[in-house]
Amino acid sequence: MSYHILIVDDEPIVRNGLRNFDWETYGFECVGACENGREALDWLSRNAADVVLTDIKMPGIDGVELSGLIRERYPDLLVILLTGYNEFAYAQQAIKTGVFDYLLKPAEDSDFEEVLAKCAHTLQEREMSKQMLSVLSHHFLLRNGLRESHLSEAARELVRRPALRREGPFRLVLVSSELEHPDPDACRRLERRNFARISNREWILLCPGEEIGTLQQWLADEEEPLNAGVSLLHDSDEEVPEAFAEANKALQLKFLNPEARLFQYADRHNASHDWEPVAAVIKKMMLVSNRINALNAGKIEEYLSDIMQELESRQIAEPHIRQLLLYLILSIESELAKASLLPDDQWTVAKEEWTALIRNADRFEGIKSVLAERMAQSIQALHDANTRVKDSAKLEEALAYIHVHYAGVLSLDLIADELQMHPNFFSKWFKDNKGINFIDYVTQYRIDKAKELLEHSELKAGEIAERTGIPDARYFGQVFKKHVGLTPTEYRALFK
Template sequence: MFTILIVDDEAEIRDGLASLNWPTIGYEIAGVGAHGLEALALMEERPVDVILTDIRMPFMDGIQLLGAIKEKYPFVKVIILSGYDDFEYAKQALKLGASDYLLKPTIIEDLFAIFKELHRKMINEKQIEYRQATLERKERLLSRMLRVNFLKELLAGMMSQDDIEQSAAEAEFILSQESDYQVSILSLDRLRNGVSGVGKKEFRLIVFSLDNMLSELWEAKDLGYHYVDPETARCYFIGRDIDSRDEMLKLKKQLGACMGLWQSTFTIGIGVSVTNIEQVHVSYRSAELALASSGEGNRLCIGEYVDVDNRTGISEPVMEDSPSPKGAHYIIEEAKKYVRQNYSKNVTLKKVAEHVHVTPNYLSALFKETGENYIQFLTVLRIEQAKTLLKDPGNKIYEVVEMVGYSDPAYFSATFKKFVGKTPLEYRLSMEQ
């Protein structure tokens, strides 16, 4: 059987169409969507042979969807549903490659007649199309994977010049020794504290639609390169020879047109401009710091130079509409606040760094600047909490061990004695005297 995806912003229409007896003419329903972006996201998850779509829809209409399908899935057939007033759009759709169109209200016999004829044609085409589409899809996925991996390593600053040149060629990343590069990071304010509370289906749609739109609004305009983190929906940009502030303001406005889809405002951190590709990680750290210091969000934050090698001379980012940027001090305070709230769990440096949106190495360096490393801060906090809990005779010692985040009582006892000078039992007895 061939699969159909039905797309219409009116739930009554799309559910009604989906309820028809499609198997009798050789089709099954692959899914339903309320607009073009949702349809494209669904097509990423499972193969679709035919799309039956309305023309007028929010976020991405039928004509835009048709254009995107012909570019990414050239062998997928599209049937257009059109109201009488939209007949000119239907003719435009046929010119763009739609297989056929139907006027609303739809007569079921006419609908099935069109799909029966389409079924006959697809039987003849299917085998050749499938082989070619599969090969092209594999090539796209491989190219995309190489591009994303290269961008991640480039931002991390862990590549030699030779590695950069080789990986850039494999990832089809155009290098230029005479270009300026500038990193920007875009974050949905709704997701600043993580993705808990957002359903998996909704989150996948957010990630997919962001990535899809940014391909058109950023890379297609030759502004540079981008990728969207599938775990956080955070967007990373490498701009080349552009005024990133102006371009990000434009991008923020364009994405804002889909506020109903994101259900969130955006905050953007912009790093310093660097003059060679090897220094892109400096711009990235600058953007990272600016974003982490953005306060209430929904702002454009301009970072300043960060010495990522020596960790000295860290500058404060400049934020629009913000008279008092907080910089590295803000990051440390947020990190310590998070640890105080989670010391009873397995709170690793990596988890804390993810919470404040910096790398573990950077956070470790910031802790050292306060006079103690991360492990010292966490251990002292846990021991002080243990001392308080031990004063209550209702708390068993083995319970206190777990309550302050330790799993090994012997290790806890040795650590406690090192810091307090007494074992947990000796300390409790001394409190009772």
């Protein structure tokens, strides 16, 4: 994967020179070149980039002003200033206001390498964070695809409804169903409690703080799998969007405590102490998942051992351990299914079995032993698959060698040495993977090439014999007739 960089410079020679720079060597691709700041902003409004490399001195919007506008509109974009020695202090000051880095003209390749390496590292760290959020999103309840800002607008509109208005301080309650299609009776029960529906499976309500206990009891008695996030106490209707954001974030605590139903935003501070070790374990789990994607079984066992030690040594609450282990095993089973090592019907059964096992197990040791057994099976399956992949690649290499060298001396010892195998092992391995022994395959390939020459050339049989690796013309005739049922002359006559 390469990162996208946009060039901004008003001098055509510099701009074109930068555009033709060997960005690929450093993991980047130049996706555009603009001659001034205004053109760059217009380009960014229609295209995406990861890094902007801009000159400082430009007419109109200069590099520093452009950097400020980019920071306001595209805060994730990294900006590098290209500056002369007389602008050096100016560039350093710009860095204090948010510019990522600068390059002094004339910049050497080593200068580019250093700055681009820093950019790549920063972008990779961001990708890792996004990947972790993606991992966690499987466990969060808010999966309706709407951005929080849109939902906050919905909340602002809904507050005008009479059913939502409250006198005095209030908390916003965001209720979410775990079902994609909530039960209609449950929806009606929520409406009778004055909840306003904001999406297919989400409702909100403004309620006095003292009603939280009643809400908790109602959720415990409710048959529908509902969960509620509760904001801090607020005083004004203008604070509804902020309250909604708090309730939304409170619901994310479901990941750390899957058995609970009510989550308060105030609890997030206490949960942060639990979150650090959980995040560390998730990083290790992601390494396991990446190894599985590559069908690399070699390191999986080592990573799994590290994860188990991490879970035992860190102060992680028991419900969190269950949730993490469930995520780990289902991730691995999912990757096995993607690699066609686990049929779809078995994958469905496996999900149900593992969910029940981990949630119902009395002790961590019991989960650990069963998990270790299943992981051993998974590792063996991956090892077997990896071996098949390697055998396939090795076989292609062997066949390619035969197809290139068939006209010369081609012995079992020669090709075994080329592939760094023992001749006896190669002989058995070739037959197991190709379904025919090595000598028979080479002979058949030579005969096929001889047939092509007999059909399309005027070469004599002796010349064809030499060109196909059977230099003795008499022996060639015998072998050809044995395989084809005709002499070379008789075979050629068929195409006259």
